[in-house]
Amino acid sequence: MKTWAAVSWILQHGSAKFRTIGTEDSPGTAIFSLTGNVKNAGLIEVAMGTTLREVIYGIGGGISKDRAFKAVQTGGPSGGCLPAQFLDTPVDYKTLSELGSIMGSGGMVVIDDTTCIVDFSKFFLQFTQQESCGKCVPCREGTLRMLEILERITTGKGKMSDIDDLLLLAETVGSTSLCGLGTTAPNPVVSTLRYFRDEYIQHISNRYCSAGSCVGMFELVIDHNKCNNCSRCQRGCSFDAISGSRDEGFLILTESCEGCRVCLETCPQNAIEVFPVK
Ligand code: SF4
Numbered sequence: 001m002k003t004w005a006a007v008s009w010i011l012q013h014g015s016a017k018f019r020t021i022g023t024e025d026s027p028g029t030a031i032f033s034l035t036g037n038v039k040n041a042g043l044i045e046v047a048m049g050t051t052l053r054e055v056i057y058g059i060g061g062g063i064s065k066d067r068a069f070k071a072v073q074t075g076g077p078s079g080g081c082l083p084a085q086f087l088d089t090p091v092d093y094k095t096l097s098e099l100g101s102i103m104g105s106g107g108m109v110v111i112d113d114t115t116c117i118v119d120f121s122k123f124f125l126q127f128t129q130q131e132s133c134g135k136c137v138p139c140r141e142g143t144l145r146m147l148e149i150l151e152r153i154t155t156g157k158g159k160m161s162d163i164d165d166l167l168l169l170a171e172t173v174g175s176t177s178l179c180g181l182g183t184t185a186p187n188p189v190v191s192t193l194r195y196f197r198d199e200y201i202q203h204i205s206n207r208y209c210s211a212g213s214c215v216g217m218f219e220l221v222i223d224h225n226k227c228n229n230c231s232r233c234q235r236g237c238s239f240d241a242i243s244g245s246r247d248e249g250f251l252i253l254t255e256s257c258e259g260c261r262v263c264l265e266t267c268p269q270n271a272i273e274v275f276p277v278k
């Protein structure tokens with residue numbers, strides 16, 4: 001659709017004029033679905049060569065709640081994740097590819113420091129794994145094995161050899177799958193292992209999730225200075241993990257909490273705080 005729109009414009013205005021927009025290698029514009037932890041999410045069109053910073057902090061208005069930028073994933077579910085050091089990178093086909101990402105289907109997902117990078121790459125691999133048609137073994141089985149490893153790591157059962165296994169599987173899936181879905185599926189994992197390997201290691205060796213998001217690696221505590229005893233959290237918890245009453249106040253029972261975070265979403269006072277467990 002976008003190609004046809006560009007063709008129509010080129011026929012009306014000429015290729016020379018089209019080439020005045022964008023960069024020498026990537027003329028024209030790019031359309032992105034800017035989403036995630038940005039203040040202004042939406043569909044945007046920018047000239048090729050616009051920097052990630054201009055997109056995220058200019059058009060996107062910066063990070064929601066003014067939190068710290070952690071990474072941006074470009075290209076849809078098969079794209080790579082780029083850390084803050086690349087915020088001044090121009091967005092074009094060649095540059096993104098050199099950094100391990102893609103223009104892909106035009107997704108641009110911004111995450112802040114409350115997102116676990118291992119869990120984030122697991123989320124995208126889950127999508128591509130479900131989309132695999134199953135015709136070729138590397139994609140069908142390889143993505144499943146990668147997913148199993150990520151599941152282990154995010155639940156505190158990972159082992160150091162998992163990192164090498166992930167890279168080996170990623171290389172095999174990426175180079176031997178039959179179609180584009182399989183050949184690009186490992187990108188989120190490979191790029192996060194390239195730029196955020198320490199986070200994988202922390203999960204494996206310390207069972208520590210710095211974002212405080214992996215189940216079993218964080219605990220929730222009610223700040224009684226903010227809590228107004230409305231009881232919404234208790235009524236919304238499906239695991240009977242919140243004790244107390246409106247008269248006595250409420251307490252989250254760590255041993256019963258399944259980490260679903262429903263209480264966090266429903267608390268009108270933002271009174272529930274997340275602490276990573278060391
Ligand atoms: S995170 Fe889920 S299980 Fe835990 S206390 Fe909140 S609602 Fe209950």
Ligand code: SF4
Pocket residue numbers: 222226227228229230231232233234250266267268269270271272
């Ligand atoms: S939902 Fe929030 S304000 Fe209401 S009782 Fe629970 S912690 Fe307190």
